[in-house]
Amino acid sequence: MRKISGNKLLVKALKEEGVDTLFGYPGACTIDISDELYKQDFTRVILPRQEVALVHEADAYARSTGKVGVCLVTSGPGATNLVTGLATAYYDSVPLVCFTGQVARHLIGNDAFQEVDIVGITRSITKYGVTVRDRKDLGRIVKEAFYIARTGRPGPVLIDLPKDVMAELGDAEYPSEVNIRGYKPNTIAHVGQLKRAIKMLNKAKRPLFLIGGGVNIANAREEFTELVRITNVPVVTTIMGRGAISTDHPLYIGNLGMHGAYACNMAVSECDILFSIGTRFNDRITGKLHSFAPKAKIIHIDIDTAAISKNVQVDVPIVADARDAITRMLEYVEPCNTEKWMNQIQEWKEEHPLTMREKPVMTPKHVIDTINRMFDEAIIVTDVGQHQMFVSQFAEITPKKKLLTSGGLGTMGYGLPGAIGAKLGNPDIPVISISGDGGMQMNIQELATAVLEELPIISCIFNNNNLGMVRQWQKLFYGKRYSMTCLHSGAACRGRCGEVECPPYTPDFIKLAESYGAKGIRITKKEEIEPAFQEAMASEKTPYILEFEIDPEDLVYPMIEPGGTLQDLIMDC
Amino acid sequence: MNHNGMKKRWISLYVENQVGVLSKISGLFSGKSYNLDSLTVGTTEDPTVSRMTIATVSDDETFEQIKKQLNRLVEVIKVIDFTDVFVRMKEIMYVKVRRCSASDKTELFQIAETFKAKVIDYGRDSLLLEFVQTATKNDAVVKLMKEEFKSIEVVRGGSVGIESISFMER
Numbered sequence: 001m002r003k004i005s006g007n008k009l010l011v012k013a014l015k016e017e018g019v020d021t022l023f024g025y026p027g028a029c030t031i032d033i034s035d036e037l038y039k040q041d042f043t044r045v046i047l048p049r050q051e052v053a054l055v056h057e058a059d060a061y062a063r064s065t066g067k068v069g070v071c072l073v074t075s076g077p078g079a080t081n082l083v084t085g086l087a088t089a090y091y092d093s094v095p096l097v098c099f100t101g102q103v104a105r106h107l108i109g110n111d112a113f114q115e116v117d118i119v120g121i122t123r124s125i126t127k128y129g130v131t132v133r134d135r136k137d138l139g140r141i142v143k144e145a146f147y148i149a150r151t152g153r154p155g156p157v158l159i160d161l162p163k164d165v166m167a168e169l170g171d172a173e174y175p176s177e178v179n180i181r182g183y184k185p186n187t188i189a190h191v192g193q194l195k196r197a198i199k200m201l202n203k204a205k206r207p208l209f210l211i212g213g214g215v216n217i218a219n220a221r222e223e224f225t226e227l228v229r230i231t232n233v234p235v236v237t238t239i240m241g242r243g244a245i246s247t248d249h250p251l252y253i254g255n256l257g258m259h260g261a262y263a264c265n266m267a268v269s270e271c272d273i274l275f276s277i278g279t280r281f282n283d284r285i286t287g288k289l290h291s292f293a294p295k296a297k298i299i300h301i302d303i304d305t306a307a308i309s310k311n312v313q314v315d316v317p318i319v320a321d322a323r324d325a326i327t328r329m330l331e332y333v334e335p336c337n338t339e340k341w342m343n344q345i346q347e348w349k350e351e352h353p354l355t356m357r358e359k360p361v362m363t364p365k366h367v368i369d370t371i372n373r374m375f376d377e378a379i380i381v382t383d384v385g386q387h388q389m390f391v392s393q394f395a396e397i398t399p400k401k402k403l404l405t406s407g408g409l410g411t412m413g414y415g416l417p418g419a420i421g422a423k424l425g426n427p428d429i430p431v432i433s434i435s436g437d438g439g440m441q442m443n444i445q446e447l448a449t450a451v452l453e454e455l456p457i458i459s460c461i462f463n464n465n466n467l468g469m470v471r472q473w474q475k476l477f478y479g480k481r482y483s484m485t486c487l488h489s490g491a492a493c494r495g496r497c498g499e500v501e502c503p504p505y506t507p508d509f510i511k512l513a514e515s516y517g518a519k520g521i522r523i524t525k526k527e528e529i530e531p532a533f534q535e536a537m538a539s540e541k542t543p544y545i546l547e548f549e550i551d552p553e554d555l556v557y558p559m560i561e562p563g564g565t566l567q568d569l570i571m572d573c
Numbered sequence: 574m575n576h577n578g579m580k581k582r583w584i585s586l587y588v589e590n591q592v593g594v595l596s597k598i599s600g601l602f603s604g605k606s607y608n609l610d611s612l613t614v615g616t617t618e619d620p621t622v623s624r625m626t627i628a629t630v631s632d633d634e635t636f637e638q639i640k641k642q643l644n645r646l647v648e649v650i651k652v653i654d655f656t657d658v659f660v661r662m663k664e665i666m667y668v669k670v671r672r673c674s675a676s677d678k679t680e681l682f683q684i685a686e687t688f689k690a691k692v693i694d695y696g697r698d699s700l701l702l703e704f705v706q707t708a709t710k711n712d713a714v715v716k717l718m719k720e721e722f723k724s725i726e727v728v729r730g731g732s733v734g735i736e737s738i739s740f741m742e743r
Contacts, residue, residue: 123597124604128647133592148647182589182650306641309634 006138006166010099011036013142013174019043019070021424023058025051027074028114029101029163037072046424046453049445051078053417055085056443059094060414060421063404064379066219068095068149069421075101076114079160080121084411086156087125091408092240093217095154097145102131104164119160127155131162135170147178152185153304154217187303189320189328197275197299197316198332204273206295206341207233210256213240213407214278214302220323221245221399224277227326232338234345236264238279240407243397253345254354257285258560259389262352265558265566267345268293277301278322281311282408291565301325352558352571354393359551362526364390364462367548370529371432372396374537378430379404379422383415383439386468389556391434413442419457420450430458430537437463437487440509447516447543454541458533461545464552465505472555473562476570513545520545578633581610583655583662584640585734586625589648590616597646598625607631607639611664611708611731622650626662626734628708655734662734666704666711671724673698680721688714708732 004012010033014022023046026034037045048054051073058069069089073079079100089096102108103115108131119129128148132138145157201207215224225245228235235245236256245252254261256268268274274296279285286292292312300307300314301322308317318325356365368390371380377400382388384406397403404422406414419433440461450457462468471485482497488505489497513520519542521532529548536544557572588594595614602609610628617624629639643652655662670681681700685692688710694701704711711729718725 119593120596123600130591130593180647183647304645306638306645308641310638310641313634 002172003169004172005032006132006135006161006168006170007032007036009138009170009172009174010142010161010166011040012172013139014070015040015042016174017068017146019068021046021061022070022072023048023054023061023421024072025054025074025078027076027078027101029075029103030072030078030099030161032163032166033072033099033101033161044424046449048417048420048449050443051081052084052413053443053446053449055082055096055098056088056411056414056417057421057424057446057449058096058098059085059089060381060404060418061425062089062094062096062421063092064402064422065425067425068097068146071096071098073098073100074114075103075118076116078114079116079118082118082158083122083125084409086122086158088406088409088411088414089156090125090127092213092406093154094156095149096156097142097149098156098158100158100160102160102162105133105162106164108162119158122158125156126158127153129158129160131160132165133162135165135168138165139171139174143175144178144180148180148183152183152187153307185303186305186319187321187324189301189318189325191328193316193318194325194328195332197318198329200273200297200299200316201231201233201275202334202336204271204336206271206344207231207273207275207336207338208267208271208296209233209235210268210274210276210279211235211237211241211244212277212279213238214322215241215244215326216278218278218303218322220326223323223326223330225249227329227333230330231333231336233275233336234267234338234342236260236267238282238285238407239392239405241279242392242403243401246398247396248398251342253349255392256566258287258562259393259556259558260566261349261354261393262558262569262571263345263348263354265560265569266348269295269566270344271296273297273299275299276314277326278303280307280408283311286312286566287560288563288565291567352569354558356390356554356557357572361551362524362529362548363554364548364550365394366526367460367462367529368394370533374530374533375430375432376400378402378432379426381405381415381418381422381431381433383433383435384410384412384469385436385439386464386472386554386556387434387436387462389469390462393556412439415439416443416446416450416459419459420446420453420455423450423455423457424453431455432458432460434460434462436468437461437465437509438467441507444512447513447518447545450543451517455543456536456539456541457543458536459543459545461509461547462550463509463547464550464554466552468552469556471552472559475555476559477561509545509547513543518543518545520547522547522549524549579630581628581630582636583660583732583734584627584629584643585653585655586627586643587617587650588614588623588625589650590621590623591648594623594648597648598627598643601642601646602629602639605638605642607635611729613731613733615733626732628732653736659737660734661737662707662732663705664708664711664732665730666714667728668702668704668714668718669699669726670702670718670722671699671726673700673722677722684714684718690714
């Protein structure tokens with residue numbers, strides 16, 4: 001029998017899994033794998049500038065292509081830098097397989113150089129994690145890792161590779177089948193339960209679909225749109241569910257939750273059947289639990305048994321893949337009479353429309369409206385904060401426009417690497433990232449990756465010189481005590497804010513872009529928005545930074561006070 | 574949070590007999606703030622499989638979540654809820670009593686007889702008792718002996734349980 005090293009088998013496994021792009025950062029414990037990767041040409045190896053950003057790139061690559069994102073980092077700090085990205089992917093159910101180097105087996109436990117117990121560290125933020133302790137298990141474990149990452153409720157898997165195991169000669173075969181006795185995801189919907197749910201839906205006077213990211217992950221947008229067309233039931237989504245049905249669909253109301261539209265939160269509060277698919281009922285969605293959907297019977301379809309009745313007690317639980325369940329439902333559903341109910345929702349929409357107060361100066365909405373107008377097809381990636389909420393409120397998401405955002409964990413710094421990952425996976429689709437000036441600086445080093453990979457991404461910065469979302473809470477709930485949120489405060493003004501002149505803002509994003517070999521445009525007026533996008537859209541290889549000067553007083557409305565109920569919205573208009 | 578039916582409950586788990594599985598199970602309990610009252614583990618007739626007996630104090634909803642979360646773990650092969658199952662369950666407990674007077678010793682032998690415990694070691698002024706009974710009875714013994722004796726040292730093994738045959742066959 002021919003024998004090969006673990007390093008060689010790993011590269012063979014990547015080939016058989018169809019890995020066309022790998023995000024890697026080298027180190028002592030993975031240098032042999034790097035060496036094997038040097039000798040192949042089936043996968044493109046991307047070298048980001050920081051492992052923190054590396055995982056986000058693999059994550060956005062996976063979210064935007066539906067493939068498994070693959071990471072390779074070294075032991076110790078290389079591995080610990082994965083933590084935030086793994087948690088980000090875990091909370092948003094993104095399939096990743098992350099390979100971490102590990103010191104040789106005889107050194108494990110010795111506090112060796114660059115040794116950490118990364119499987120232990122990441123236990124609660126990975127779907128599965130394991131150290132390969134025996135060369136003969138390597139092929140099986142890698143095969144299982146890809147299978148676990150992409151099936152059931154997808155998620156990140158971490159495989160820790162001790163250097164000596166990888167050097168050892170062993171079986172050259174990569175298994176073709178998987179059989180894990182403790183892992184048998186259930187994807188097929190129980191028809192009896194589905195019929196029961198449909199019966200309730202047909203009897204309802206005020207039925208409502210509540211759609212989460214599960215419908216997008218299951219790739220069930222078409223089927224779901226058909227379900228809505230037949231039933232006439234209006235739809236609200238979570239931020240992760242946005243795009244499950246085109247945002248311009250007449251039965252789409254908007255997002256619910258902390259910054260959800262008034263009409264959505266009212267609809268949830270008044271509906272009599274809440275038909276939810278692929279959502280976790282996160283606290284940002286439900287507000288105070290006892291007053292969430294108080295008048296409704298709740299139906300919940302989710303692939304994760306543990307997501308059902310975790311936060312909200314449901315009346316009809318259905319464990320299934322969203323696409324399978326919706327497809328089966330299409331056979332049985334009938335039109336519901338929702339005319340009166342839709343009129344009521346329309347009244348709420350008119351009472352408090354979701355918009356921003358019109359101002360003579362440029363607002364975030366002007367920028368997002370321009371994106372909506374100028375792009376027929378796009379992947380929009382956000383960072384985390386106020387701009388993310390503006391995007392979730394105003395960006396049109398249609399079958400040709402996708403939204404990638406760190407919804408569950410809320411990871412600042414996702415925007416720029418996210419755009420890079422999305423563009424690598426979708427070279428023919430325009431990719432726009434939107435970040436605040438805070439989040440942008442968390443992974444600014446990735447400009448180098450974008451420039452060298454010749455990715456014409458358009459990276460927008462909504463620069464309000466502040467950590468705007470926290471500042472918004474301080475303004476509304478903390479007596480305007482702006483502690484730790486001003487990004488140009490420092491030694492010169494500490495303790496004397498308002499008395500002395502503000503220190504100048506740093507960095508100069510335009511110069512910074514130029515120093516990396518990217519292009520930068522600063523936009524201060526409404527009229528400059530469109531020409532800036534026009535120039536950026538024409539770029540073939542060069543990334544663009546578009547820096548928009550935003551007023552820190554532009555707040556995200558409506559808003560539920562933390563710990564409040566969906567019925568107590570703070571409104572601006 | 575409501576606390577419907579807050580009580581002690583038992584789960585039996587079949588898990589892969591691999592490095593790190595115990596920490597995944599116990600980490601799940603600590604990470605999600607579930608109560609972990611006791612946990613025992615040992616290999617089964619199949620050396621690749623271990624079996625755990627877990628006791629937790631929780632309400633109905635939390636207990637449902639615990640079972641679901643355990644089921645989600647790749648290394649967990651099967652979760653058995655012992656709530657409505659007839660089971661045989663025992664816990665081993667050692668109690669060492671020091672600074673015994675002669676009358677203390679007499680009393681200890683009486684306790685041993687009453688609770689079907691064994692006196693397994695004997696010193697000048699100390700005794701070592703072994704109890705194999707339900708955890709609840711062991712709780713009672715500990716309470717009693719703490720009241721009666723000046724210096725006791727207790728080691729408990731945690732319960733192990735298995736579904737009974739006779740009730741299932743009936």
